[in-house]
Amino acid sequence: MGGKVxxxxxxxxxxxxxxxxxxxxxxxxxxxxxxxxxFTITVIMQLEDLGFCEKGQGGRFVSDGNLISGxxxxxxxxxxxxxxxxxxxxxxxxxxxxxxxxQLRGEAHPxxxxxxxxxxxxHGTGGSLGTRHNAATVIMERE
Amino acid sequence: MAQGxxxxxxxxxxxxxxxxxxQEFWDAASQGKLLVKKCTSCGEVHFYPRNICPFCFSEKxxxxxxxxRGTIYTYSVMRRAPVPYAIAYVELAEGPRIMxxxxxxxxxxxxxxxxxxxxxxxxxxxxxxxxxxxA
Numbered sequence: 001m002g003g004k005v006x007x008x009x010x011x012x013x014x015x016x017x018x019x020x021x022x023x024x025x026x027x028x029x030x031x032x033x034x035x036x037x038x039f040t041i042t043v044i045m046q047l048e049d050l051g052f053c054e055k056g057q058g059g060r061f062v063s064d065g066n067l068i069s070g071x072x073x074x075x076x077x078x079x080x081x082x083x084x085x086x087x088x089x090x091x092x093x094x095x096x097x098x099x100x101x102x103q104l105r106g107e108a109h110p111x112x113x114x115x116x117x118x119x120x121x122x123h124g125t126g127g128s129l130g131t132r133h134n135a136a137t138v139i140m141e142r143e
Numbered sequence: 144m145a146q147g148x149x150x151x152x153x154x155x156x157x158x159x160x161x162x163x164x165x166q167e168f169w170d171a172a173s174q175g176k177l178l179v180k181k182c183t184s185c186g187e188v189h190f191y192p193r194n195i196c197p198f199c200f201s202e203k204x205x206x207x208x209x210x211x212r213g214t215i216y217t218y219s220v221m222r223r224a225p226v227p228y229a230i231a232y233v234e235l236a237e238g239p240r241i242m243x244x245x246x247x248x249x250x251x252x253x254x255x256x257x258x259x260x261x262x263x264x265x266x267x268x269x270x271x272x273x274x275x276x277x278a
Contacts, residue, residue, distance in 0.1 A: 002189035002197035003179070003239025005232055007217060 010042070010125055011135030012049035019137035020051070025119060027051040030139075032103045032120040033074050034096035037081040046123060047074075050137070069112040078103065078112035093124030093136065104142040118142040154226035156266040167206060168192050169270060177261050177273045179239055181207045190239035211261030212236040213275065220250045229253055233275050247276040 020026055027050060035050075037043045044058035052074055053061040066072035079085050079099040082092050100120040102108045108117075119141050126134035161169050171178045180192040184201035196204050218231035229245040231253075245253050246264060259275035266272050 002187065002193075003191075003241060005216070005240040007232070 010045045010049050011133035012046045012123060012125065012137065015135040015137040016050040019139050023139040025139060029119055030074065030121050031117045032100060032114045033076050034100045034122040035076060036092055036096055036124040037077060037083045038092065042125065046125065050123060069114055075112070075114045078108050096122040096124055097138065100140055104140055152226055154228055156264055156272055158266040158268045158270050159272060164194055165192060172263065172271045172273055175263060177209045177211060178206045179209055179235065179237060180204045188238045190241045207237070210236050212278070213259055215245065215253065215255055215257045215259060216240050217255060218245055218253050233259055244274045245276070246274045
């Protein structure tokens with residue numbers, strides 16, 4: 001970085017677009033998303049970088065209720081995520097895949113199970129958010 | 144007392160680790176100067192200071208004294224610390240954004256984009272550390 005620090009985006013700007021292109025789908029097609037949530041700002045930045053809302057609108061996207069299963073556009077971390085459920089050391093990314101698979105199989109908790117959930121995204125970030133930019137995005141579809 | 148205002152007691156500042164690459168930087172800090180490094184090969188100014196330019200990997204880097212002027216790029220107030228303080232990135236007039244602290248001010252009045260000036264604070268053991276206060 002050498003002092004050219006920019007804390008306004010995450011590695012999702014690189015991992016997201018190729019994942020959507022490879023899968024042949026777009027963010028608005030997603031029925032469910034598991035997104036790594038080490039901190040609240042982590043989620044907001046990644047929602048924007050993955051294209052679920054305009055850059056700078058992540059806070060509003062969340063406060064409008066879009067992440068609530070059964071109500072919003074993007075049911076999210078229905079296991080409670082890292083902030084409200086668990087964060088197993090440096091394996092926080094795997095829990096994101098687990099809940100996405102539960103949703104696709106229809107095995108999530110009935111209170112938060114997304115109806116006809118056939119397309120889901122799991123995304124993780126690692127290292128120091130904003131200055132290291134490690135990220136991985138997977139898109140999963142139920143056949 | 145509102146959270147974020149100066150609490151009773153002096154804040155202790157951890158002394159920085161000094162190595163052969165940064166010795167000159169810290170020696171200059173003790174004389175009230177903030178140095179950055181400039182690459183004479185590609186022209187980029189970088190921080191923290193390194194022998195090898197992080198942009199073009201040339202070893203042709205030289206020290207450059209800064210004006211001590213800058214603006215706050217972003218900050219966060221550590222309210223749960225024994226003595227609350229503000230960690231920040233300051234964008235120097237010379238270009239690089241450097242991690243530092245904002246001091247000598249009401250922590251609740253700090254603003255992104257605010258103009259700041261260089262000050263020095265002594266860490267434990269006496270090594271002076273560059274920080275910034277409202278201009």
